[in-house]
Structure formats: structure tokens, C-alpha cells
Amino acid sequence: MNVFTRARAHAAALIGVVLWLATVTAQDVLPGAGRRVAWPDSATAIDRGLRGASRGMRKASEWPARRLPTTARYLPGSIIVKFRLGTSSAARSALVSLVGGHSASRPSHATFDIVTLDTAADPEAVARRLSLQPDVEYAQARYRAHPTFRPNDPLYSLQWNFSTLDMERAWDINPGASSSVVVAVLDTGMAYTNIAFDLTQTRAQAIELGEDETVVYPALGTVHIPFAAAPDLGGPSRFVAPYDFIWDDTTPVDMDGHGTHIAGTIGQLTNNSVGVAGMAFNVQLMPVKVLDGFWDVYFESPNFGSDDIVARGVRYAADQGAKVINMSFGREGSPAPVVRDAVEYAVSKGAFVAIAGGNEFLDGNPIPRFAEFATQIHGVVAVGAVGPDRQRAAYSSTGTYLELVAPGGDSSRGGVSGMILQQTYDFDFTDTFIFGSAAFRAPRFDVLENIYYEGTSMATAHVSGLAALLYQQGITKPAAIEAAMKRSAIDLGPAGRDNEYGYGLINPRAALRGLGILR
């Protein structure tokens, strides 16, 4: 299964990795391979902050707190008036009386007056009348400003993706959905719990990294591998119905980091003075592991991320009540009717599905399976990626199937900071296999940091996050969620739908705001 993550900040060797098992021994069942729980719920995460960045970041207190929205646009019973220079006190009083005002007073640090009115008076109408007077420079109602929600997560300023989507104003309308909305993250698992496994491998494993490189890794024997919940994903109550279809158990820990990163974009805790932010930061997350990573393969998981596993994961998520299903993966090759059937089933159960549009534009732009059937199912969206400049990311596949684009990052134009930053594992501790067999050692999955990824995987997570917000806002049918996203999208590229951007860049605020009678 091809994980649609284009690159990591330092591990180019893992870009678009396809892991194939080529065991030195035959494919016999190995009693010496596998995993068992060593201890549950005792480990805690080590959070190493931002990878490669100074720890000295802007203090949370420097950002304004959010105020509750209000429908009162202006203060009643008064207006703001600036009289022209030289207007006498008598003239001012006459003008105030003319519009039914009572008094005018000059507040400190102001060049204008506050004119009091009857509380029943219409301040806008009075201001319009006064504005017509020659002695008045301007008059206006005392409109109330409300700060837009700006998360206080210290690394939020590095998340260009959210400012590109104007998320602060979108969060004013819908602050992160709620726990009543469940988003299933079908991926490599998720750093959602504190646990440890004793994993055993008694034979060397030849594992192909990429297309032309096969590395033989030595047997590690029995190793104790700790896993920790990502601190910025929240506590146990945040997660529902976890399941691991790779290991056939209910502990879908992430042995790669991709799934945790995706979960972060969808629902990383926000405004908690920690790390970074997420789109729908109040939803519940359902970790469903349907993809294998290097360590799953090395320790010989009973299943791999094949179509049947993906299909089972999709059905499981729908049956468990997920309202949004994120599929940040795909593959090349023949069509996948089994996955399509499962996705149609999920939509029939009321789940919206977002599917990555593929990262292979520079590799021949093949048709990405799973994404290709999205246009044929209302309630399923295929997602391409754009960079900080809103241009299609160089890797983002194109085609008639593409429906929307979202920030996925583009390091080719924006460098590392042009990628998507979320919390996941520190791969110095997990990807010990990338430097060959000499440096090979057991991984640990309890050291987390904020890392840049890029890919249509990341773009897809944004669409899933928006879907969760829309569901919470009241659009409860998958087809309607898709329609809301498409109709509100910002058209990019050639006018109308096109193969590079689909209907355009998702526009969360416009989608959430919906329709008035006239506008």
C-alpha cells in the first residue's frame, strides 16, 4: 500500500516508500515473530517540540483570547461623531439635538465624540443623518469588533495551511466541531495510547525500500518497544472504537508516524498552548489501522495493507458510527471494486469519505486507485494538494477524478516550511532502518515532535476536518457535505472545474456560512 506522503523533512529515502516483504526464509509462520503487550497505559510521551526549530517561541499570552460571538453588531443608545475642526460648541449641541441626541462627550485618546441617544433610536439611521451635515466629518454606529479565533498553540504561526484556508474566521463560526462527530482515520495507526509491546524477530529480514533497493536487516530478537499517546491529540476520551486490521486486535498503535500526523491535521488539540493546531479539534477520533509500515512488515504482522483490509476498515468505521472517513492513501494498478463497494456502503451509512488524489504527477501521473471512483459517488471526494502559493503541488496528480484541492505542502517551492506541520513521532527514534543494517536498532514510539510532511495525504486530512465541521454545523448528508465544499470552493486554475484543481481550494468559512436568501 502506497502511503501518500511525499516526503519527510530529512528522510528523502522514505519518500513514497513501498514496503515489500522478501523474507530470507520462506513465508512460513514464524513462532519467533510477532508482538505482545508488555505493559499498558504506563508510558508517557516525550515531546521534543518542533524539529530543527528554536524552542523559544512566542508566548501564548501574546495572542488574544476568543470572545463569544454575538449578534449585536453595535452598541445601542450612542454613536461616534467627529465634528469638523472649528465647529463651535453651540453648533455641536444643535446638531446633537437635531438628531434627538442628548449629549456629546470626548473620551480620552480620541478625536471624536460619543453622542448619546435614546436606547430605542436606530444608531445607524442617526449616524447617516448626521453624516449629511456640513459640520460633521463622519458619524457611525459603535460597531462591535470581535477578535477572530487565533489559537494560542505556540507553533501555530508555522501552520500556513490554516491561514491559507482562513481558518480563524471559519473557527469563529464553528470552533472545532464537537465530540458528537467521529472521524475515522484509516491509516498506519495512531499514537493514541500509552502501551508497550515485546516484539520478536529471530530471523534476518530482507526488505525492499523503494523499487531498486533491498536491505537485509538483522534479527533483533525480542525487543521492548514503548508507545506513547501524542500529547497534542488528547486523552483517552478523545478516541473511540480503535481497531487494528494489520495485527487483528484492538490496539492500532502507529508504527510509522503517518497516521498520527494525519490525525493531527484533522483534530490536533487547539488553543491549548501546546504545539500546533488542527482543523476540527473537538471531534472524536477513531483510529483504524489498515496500512502497514516498515516495522509491521519487519515483525511480520499477519496482514498487510491490501484492498481487502482497506475495505474491511472502511466498513468497520461506518458500522462504528464514523461520520467522516479519511483515506490518505491509494495505490496504482487495477481498479479496486472491493474498496469501492465498501466506500459506497459507508456513504449509505451516512459517512463522508475523503480520499487522497495521489502524489505521482512527476512519475507518469498514473490513475490513483480509490481516488478515481470518487466522482462517481456523491459523498466521496478526491483531493489534490496545493502549496503555500495556492499553486498545485508539483507532485499532486491530476485527472478527471480530481474534485477539490487543499493544502498539502510543496517543498519544491516553499522549502521545508512549505510543508504541513503536525505532531508525530521523532523519526530519529523510529526510522532506524533508513541508514542500513549497521545502524539498525529497535524503534521507540514514545518520542514525539512537530514534523513537516507533505502530500495529498495531508491535503485530504484538511478536507476531512472541514467535513467534520460541516457535519457539526448541520450538513449531515455526505452528498450535501460534498456539494457544500464544491460550491464554496475558490476556483483556481482555468475557470470552472479542471483536472489540476478540481472545483478549487476548499473554503471553510464560506462552506460553513451557507446561504442566505439573497447572499
Added chain:
Amino acid sequence: MNATNLIRYTLACALACAGSIVPATVSAQQGQPARPGAGEQVSVRGFGDFAITRFAAADTFNATLGSASGTWFGGGLEVILPHGWLPNFFHIRVSHFAKSGERVFVDDGDVFPLGIDMDVAITPVEVSAGYRFPPRGRQRNWIPYVGGGIGWHRYSETSELAEPGEDVSETFTGFHALGGVEYRLGRWYGVAGEAQWTSVPDAIGEVPGSAGNAFDESNLGGIGFRVRFVIGR
């Protein structure tokens, strides 16, 4: 101006008109050659009214405001000419409709309320002319009339958390036809029942991101039934 203030304002206008103008009614065409209706008086009178209107954009209003109908309050001034003139009456009316609802999303006929408060107000200024049939036989207190005219409909739409430029305040031009029967309760006052069809084309469905567009409804008019209280002869 809210509805209550508008009613007060309208009734005050009507009373003022009745009190100041009616006594000053003049004999028509004094000193002029005889014309149709000569000998009858021109009168200026005030009126206040309330109406229930079913909007032409029924689906749009039903989706956003919870009802395809609305209650209006209004009032105005009317000039009655002697019989034989055509038209033999003119009036100008200001009315007001205001209601709160919420923004929605519409897909394939399904309406999804979004919980975002929205206030809508419509304030038409309408000018009408028409013909009042002369009283006949023993039913001299019943005066049927028909007419029509044009109107300028001020439409405003404000939403919770709107940014500058997102709220709407626009004026659309429409036209209307009306008919009714006035019953004279006394020399100086009467009551009328009236029906009015109003068309305000190309008003609300022009913007793609609107409920009117989603329902393919663009007319801000409708059919209304009105009760009018008249002060004056």
C-alpha cells in the same frame, strides 16, 4: 425602524392626515366647466394596514425563515378623485416585513439549517392608482376598487458573524396589481379588505451562493391579503 415603530409612525401619519388634510378638502373643479364627477369632492385620507403575504419564493423563505408567508404592517396616504375620473384614486404606501431565521445549505431540495442567525427585512414604498367603482343601489357603503402600480422594495439581510460587505441592503423595483372592497363605517372612517399581487423580478436568486439561487427562485414578490383602516372621507 422596527415593526412597532413603523405601525406607530403609520398610524400617526394617518391621523395627522385625517386631522389636517380632510377638513381642507376642496370642491373639485370649482369655477371650471362641468366634468365627469363635477360636484363631488377630492379627498386626501390616511390609512394603516396589516397584511399576510405568501412569498413567490416560497421554498426560499420557508427554508430560511421557517415560513413561506409573512405579516406586514404599513400605512400611507390616498387621494380620491371624483367619480368619472380614471384613475380615480392614487395612494402611496410604506409597509414593512421583518423576520429572523437562520442561514441554510440546500442540496437537491434538502435543507440543512446551519444555526447562524439571520435577520431579514423588506420595506416597500409603493405607488398605486386605480378605479373606485361608484356606490350602487342600497349597498352604498360598499365600494369596490381595483388598481395597480410600481414599488421600490428595500431588502436587507444581516447575518451573525457577517464581515463587512457580506450583509445585504439593496433596493429592487417591482410592480403590483390590487383589488378590494371598502366598507364605510362612518363618514370619516372605513375598513377595507384587499388582495395584492406583487412581482419583484430578478431580486433574490441572482447570486449563486444564495438560497434563492439554490431553489431557482428570484422573485421577491408574492400574493397578499390586507385589511386596511381608512381615516378620511
